[in-house]
Amino acid sequence: MIALVIYRAVADHVVPFxxxxxxRMLARSLNMPEPLLHSTGDYVVARVTAFEHGVGRSxxxxxxxxxLRAWWRRRH
Numbered sequence: 001m002i003a004l005v006i007y008r009a010v011a012d013h014v015v016p017f018x019x020x021x022x023x024r025m026l027a028r029s030l031n032m033p034e035p036l037l038h039s040t041g042d043y044v045v046a047r048v049t050a051f052e053h054g055v056g057r058s059x060x061x062x063x064x065x066x067x068l069r070a071w072w073r074r075r076h
Contacts, residue, residue: 027037057063 023034023037027034
């Protein structure tokens, strides 16, 4: 029961504080305002997602391994 209370305290207070502090530190280190940092992060997530669903699928390591094995079998 005590562990649940401690977990709730950490989840309710420490985690949001850590996220806010990290965001502020990153924004200051990049010398940009926090709202711009948030919108830039959203843009990067959207671009990475688009890449993973487009070109990234063809670069999947399992797919590449299958193609390499098939190529190796045909040569030998």
